[in-house]
Amino acid sequence: MDEAVPRRTRRTSQAIKMSDVAKAADVSPSTVSLFLRQPGAVAKKTGAAIEAAIERLGYVPNLMAGGLAAARSRVVGVIVPSMRNAFFAETVSALQAILWDDGFQIMFGNTDYDEEAELALVRAYLSWSPSALILTGLHHSPQTRNLLKHADCPVVEMWELGDDPVDLAVGFSHDQAGRAAAHHLIRKGRRRLAFLGARMHEDRRAMQRAEGFAAEAAEAGIQAEIVHHIRPASTEAAATLLAKALSEDPGIDGVATSNDTLALGLLFECARRAITVPERLAIVGFGDLEFTAFSNPSLTTIRPFGDVIGEEIARLVSGILAGKGRPQSPFVNTGFVVIERGSA
Amino acid sequence: MDEAVPRRTRRTSQAIKMSDVAKAADVSPSTVSLFLRQPGAVAKKTGAAIEAAIERLGYVPNLMAGGLAAARSRVVGVIVPSMRNAFFAETVSALQAILWDDGFQIMFGNTDYDEEAELALVRAYLSWSPSALILTGLHHSPQTRNLLKHADCPVVEMWELGDDPVDLAVGFSHDQAGRAAAHHLIRKGRRRLAFLGARMHEDRRAMQRAEGFAAEAAEAGIQAEIVHHIRPASTEAAATLLAKALSEDPGIDGVATSNDTLALGLLFECARRAITVPERLAIVGFGDLEFTAFSNPSLTTIRPFGDVIGEEIARLVSGILAGKGRPQSPFVNTGFVVIERGSA
DNA sequence: CTGTTAGCGCGTTCAA
DNA sequence: TTGAACGCGCTAACAG
Numbered sequence: 003m004d005e006a007v008p009r010r011t012r013r014t015s016q017a018i019k020m021s022d023v024a025k026a027a028d029v030s031p032s033t034v035s036l037f038l039r040q041p042g043a044v045a046k047k048t049g050a051a052i053e054a055a056i057e058r059l060g061y062v063p064n065l066m067a068g069g070l071a072a073a074r075s076r077v078v079g080v081i082v083p084s085m086r087n088a089f090f091a092e093t094v095s096a097l098q099a100i101l102w103d104d105g106f107q108i109m110f111g112n113t114d115y116d117e118e119a120e121l122a123l124v125r126a127y128l129s130w131s132p133s134a135l136i137l138t139g140l141h142h143s144p145q146t147r148n149l150l151k152h153a154d155c156p157v158v159e160m161w162e163l164g165d166d167p168v169d170l171a172v173g174f175s176h177d178q179a180g181r182a183a184a185h186h187l188i189r190k191g192r193r194r195l196a197f198l199g200a201r202m203h204e205d206r207r208a209m210q211r212a213e214g215f216a217a218e219a220a221e222a223g224i225q226a227e228i229v230h231h232i233r234p235a236s237t238e239a240a241a242t243l244l245a246k247a248l249s250e251d252p253g254i255d256g257v258a259t260s261n262d263t264l265a266l267g268l269l270f271e272c273a274r275r276a277i278t279v280p281e282r283l284a285i286v287g288f289g290d291l292e293f294t295a296f297s298n299p300s301l302t303t304i305r306p307f308g309d310v311i312g313e314e315i316a317r318l319v320s321g322i323l324a325g326k327g328r329p330q331s332p333f334v335n336t337g338f339v340v341i342e343r344g345s346a
Numbered sequence: 347m348d349e350a351v352p353r354r355t356r357r358t359s360q361a362i363k364m365s366d367v368a369k370a371a372d373v374s375p376s377t378v379s380l381f382l383r384q385p386g387a388v389a390k391k392t393g394a395a396i397e398a399a400i401e402r403l404g405y406v407p408n409l410m411a412g413g414l415a416a417a418r419s420r421v422v423g424v425i426v427p428s429m430r431n432a433f434f435a436e437t438v439s440a441l442q443a444i445l446w447d448d449g450f451q452i453m454f455g456n457t458d459y460d461e462e463a464e465l466a467l468v469r470a471y472l473s474w475s476p477s478a479l480i481l482t483g484l485h486h487s488p489q490t491r492n493l494l495k496h497a498d499c500p501v502v503e504m505w506e507l508g509d510d511p512v513d514l515a516v517g518f519s520h521d522q523a524g525r526a527a528a529h530h531l532i533r534k535g536r537r538r539l540a541f542l543g544a545r546m547h548e549d550r551r552a553m554q555r556a557e558g559f560a561a562e563a564a565e566a567g568i569q570a571e572i573v574h575h576i577r578p579a580s581t582e583a584a585a586t587l588l589a590k591a592l593s594e595d596p597g598i599d600g601v602a603t604s605n606d607t608l609a610l611g612l613l614f615e616c617a618r619r620a621i622t623v624p625e626r627l628a629i630v631g632f633g634d635l636e637f638t639a640f641s642n643p644s645l646t647t648i649r650p651f652g653d654v655i656g657e658e659i660a661r662l663v664s665g666i667l668a669g670k671g672r673p674q675s676p677f678v679n680t681g682f683v684v685i686e687r688g689s690a
Numbered sequence: 691c692t693g694t695t696a697g698c699g700c701g702t703t704c705a706a
Numbered sequence: 707t708t709g710a711a712c713g714c715g716c717t718a719a720c721a722g
Contacts, residue, residue, distance in 0.1 A: 019715055020716065021715080021716095031715090031716080032695095033692055033693075035718085036717090039717085044691070044692085045691060062469060062473050064414070064715050064716070065474050066419060066474060066475060066715080067698090067716040068715080068716055069716090070408070071716045072698085072716080072717055072718080073698065085429075085435050085438055088430070091429050091435065094429055098456060102455070107453060107470055108455065109451060109452065109453055109454070110453070111446070111451070114443075125406060126451055128406055129406045129408060130409055131408070236636045236640075237637040237639075237641070263637070267637070267640055270641055273642045274642060292580050292581060292582070293580075293581040293614075296580075298614040298617045298618060361699095364699065364700065373708075374709045374710075375699090375709085376702080376708075376709060377707085377709070379700065379702090380701090380707090388707070392707080407699090408698085409700095410698090411701085412699080412700055413700090413714095414699080414701090414715070415699075415702075415714055416701055416702085
């Protein structure tokens with residue numbers, strides 16, 4: 003009976019378009035277009051008239067039309083495993099800030115560590131003719147890799163360094179980070195080590211750190227066990243992991259974790275079990291999350307410079323797209339540092 | 347005659363297009379288009395042929411062309427104050443998961459609590475003819491509000507409830523959350539209260555919680571001071587805040603914080619100062635971040651259901667866009683709960 | 691420096 | 707159930 007009255011004006015919202023602006027400024031549409039893309043290439047007076055018209059009419063360019071005509075959009079696709087991970091939040095935040103200033107927009111997605119999801123995302127982003135594609139890690143399904151190889155834009159793999167990147171890679175060596183943790187503990191006189199990791203069956207980079215840790219220990223003649231847990235890193239998982247580690251070797255005196263969150267949980271669990279840190283157990287985390295400096299005891303950890311990764315990528319991508327050419331090397335090593343605090 | 351010289355000087359990367367698929371499947375482009383949008387409306391045999399051709403050629407639709415023709419893209423713009431904030435990460439993660447399944451893509455941006463940045467983002471997203479716009483909070487610059495009012499798509503304001511939303515709102519009352527914290531402390535016998543907040547000059551919602559807290563206390567005949575700090579919430583800020591609060595009233599026996607991160611810092615700081623929690627100081631956090639259940643002591647906090655906010659919005663938006671009509675009420679109250687643990 | 695012109699790849703009538 | 711025609715709003719080559 004009574005048809006619902008739409009609460010908002012339906013469709014055909016006669017949006018102001020470029021030709022309207024052109025008419026208002028008494029120039030041709032292509033001049034408006036030119037002005038928008040290269041303000042300097044238009045006479046100052048004409049430019050002022052166009053600008054005034056834009057302002058007066060409230061013109062908002064249609065980026066789909068622009069992208070279609072130019073066969074390229076100013077969209078940058080970014081793919082991370084998980085948005086809930088503070089590491090990536092840092093990187094994406096930095097990326098967004100810089101790319102935005104350079105006139106790019108970010109399309110953002112997470113794979114939840116699923117290769118199929120990654121493939122679907124890559125495909126989806128590709129269908130926007132993006133200006134660049136940024137993804138996490140060097141490992142992808144063969145199909146994904148193939149798509150990326152043929153992509154008509156810069157492709158950046160981040161947070162990992164290694165052989166044979168698809169195109170560009172910005173990050174650091176997780177093997178070395180793992181080794182650094184072991185090295186630090188050994189230097190501190192620890193001889194019975196373990197690496198506690200969460201979700202390492204999915205998180206290749208955490209696994210690499212674990213392996214680097216074990217390798218470094220082995221080279222020093224120390225056997226380090228790797229203990230892991232399937233669930234995501236959480237303070238709670240730490241209790242489980244510590245129990246496992248202790249049951250395998252009650253004399254453990256030094257551990258590294260795949261993640262500061264885990265390390266925080268370990269701190270709490272040690273307090274509960276009256277295990278003194280660092281006296282009886284030294285702990286090295288990973289990530290340098292904000293609480294590490296201020297926990298009790300403060301947490302020795304490895305800082306991966308997630309923000310720098312974002313900045314470097316943004317700079318790289320912006321540079322290439324601005325026609326400044328590609329760097330000599332496809333790698334940017336953003337490195338890491340061990341930050342010594344109270345826990346080790 | 348003249349037609350002999352096509353001006354295809356553009357270096358297009360031979361992408362497969364719909365017409366190629368059509369040719370390969372021996373149908374017309376519009377049939378392919380129809381099949382893609384409504385597979386059921388095409389003869390089964392034709393559909394199979396098209397599908398095969400798509401597969402064989404590796405066709406990827408050009409979403410810009412599609413969006414341009416349809417005057418609508420399947421992009422959903424999402425704006426949060428900060429990506430580094432774990433609350434919003436939960437929401438965005440849930441949003442992305444559901445919207446993705448429904449065929450939408452997310453464009454993501456953060457304002458860093460800057461109204462101008464928000465305006466720019468809204469404008470940018472609008473230029474993609476989005477399917478929906480999702481932003482944080484009910485407060486925007488007049489210009490932004492005006493743009494949103496005239497937007498030709500659903501607009502959702504999230505994480506806050508109040509009068510006069512632009513269109514739809516999904517969230518909860520921060521005033522009530524603040525009151526709940528005060529109520530809890532009072533019920534626990536605390537009589538000298540304070541609210542410790544970070545960045546409240548920018549974060550309206552934190553401020554609302556603080557005011558709700560103070561109001562509830564006042565109604566119980568208790569005066570609660572509000573102490574704040576300009577820097578973002580961090581475990582470190584907690585020390586500063588505690589010092590301030592104590593200097594104003596050394597006898598404080600119950601505090602709420604704007605954020606669990608702050609509460610965590612407080613826990614550490616209390617340990618350092620040998621202030622027993624909850625005996626001498628009861629603490630109520632906000633956010634129910636993952637460590638709260640497992641800290642030492644565990645943290646009493648308020649859980650805002652950030653993931654539910656994301657789910658509700660996704661459901662709402664998907665429903666409206668699928669033509670299922672708009673809900674009777676423009677509000678969805680996702681509520682919150684006080685989770686009582688060790689610290690209060 | 692500005693205007694003319696010809697599409698970009700697809701959705702959407704509508705007729706067949 | 708399918709196909710032809712048309713145009714979405716803009717960019718880019720080129721001529722003036």
